[in-house]
Amino acid sequence: MNYRHSFHAGNSADVVKHSVLIALVQALQIKQAPLTLIDTHAGCGLYDLGGAEAQRTGEATQGVLRALADPNPLLDEYRAAVQAVNAGPEPKFYPGSPRVLAQLLRPQDVLILNEKHPEDAQVLRAAMRDTPAAVHQRDAYELWLAMVPPRTPRGVVVVDPPYEQQDERARITATLAAAHRKWAHGVTVIWFPLKGRPAHAQWKHKLRGLGIPKFLSVEHWLYDEDQPGIYNGAGLFIVNPPYAFTQALPPLLDALRAALAPEGHEGEIASQWLGD
Template identity: 80%
Template sequence: MNYRHSFHAGNSADVVKHALLIALVRALQIKESALTLIDTHAGCGIYDLEGNEAQRTGEAAGGVLRAFADPNPLLDDYRTAVMAVNEGMNAGRGPRLYPGSPHILSQLLRGQDLLILNEKHPEDARSLRSAMRGTPAAVHERDAYELWLALLPTKSPRGVVVVDPPYEQTDERARITATLAAAHRKWAHGVTVIWYPLKDRAAHLRWKDKLGRLGIPKFLTVEHWLYDADQPGLYNGAGLFIINPPYAFTQGLPPLLGALRAALAPEGHRGEITADWLGD
């Protein structure tokens, strides 16, 4: 499955991913000690929802625009992060620009925190450097999996690695599995967030079984299924694997997931968001 960020900016997967990423980092920031935030597949940083690629799919209508239309205050932090790149926007027509994970992470930085971004595609890397100008982010242009391991353990005692690939390579899941195993050996206490699309349930369950055999404790799976029954051959939703989530994050997760499910359920569907520990 090829999942380039620019075609899907602001869709339901982005809303869930970014709302949870904000909550996760804020939970970690309850402690004053520094965080190193690493995004291995950073993309372009900011996306134009009225651009050709985003307009070709129109997926923002079922994602960020639904989140902006929903009054639930649990989504306020997410909406604030999107509004930060839309100064002077017309609230009645919704946002035009959408911040990717790099820009959202940059908004969360405290003075003691570090942000390291990586994007291998040269054109996207140029866009990323432009989008992040004026922020303290360091931008690399390397193989994501090589960088993931090379930067561990992080310079600060605590850190978060965000792994958000386009899944355009047939061996993407195998590389994630192998790199995660090696990363855990180097950095067992670190927080890792891995995003994935949900299309073929059987194939996904086989991957989860392989990940479960790694023996990593505190391995949370959050899955957002858009439809009440699988739609064969279609994008059915997305999920996050979160290794070592902090207690404050997991305690606040159920109401946030409920708000996201309600806001993002397609017409005629209730949808489902689940959070379970891998291996339970």
């Protein structure tokens, strides 16, 4: 699957990813100790919803626009993150993970961003100019291993690849195994698209084989039955999520499911420990 983010900015996957990411970081920030936030596939940082690429798919209408119109207060933090990069009520821009993470920074926290593609890296630097983020242009998996453990006592690595390469999942699995050996207590978030259940089940089986004790899977299936050959949803693997986050997650997920369910479908979104 080729998932170039400029075509999909603000879609349902972004709403789930960024809502969950905000909740995760805020749960970690209950403690005052500094956090290092590392985004290995940062992209452009900020996306024009009126641009040709976003308009070509129109996916924001079934994602961010629905979340903004939904009255559920559990989505308030997400809506605030989107509104922070927009001047009016109608969103013209969508914040990628770098801008979302930058909004969450406390004075003691550190933000490290990486984007390998030269053009996107240049756009990212411009988008993050008003933030304290450090921007790198390196291979994502090399940077992931090089940056852990971070200098601060705690940290989060966000892995959000476009899945352009055939071996993307294999590289994620291998790098996660190596990173966990270096930094067993670190928090890692891995985003993934969902096309079909059998292929995804195979990857989960391989990840279970890594023997990581606290390994949470969040899956958002848009349709009541899988639609063959198309995008069916997305999700997140989360290593070492904090207790406060896991306790607050079920009602947030239900709010997201209700807000994003396509017409005629209830959809399905749930979390499960991979050891279960």
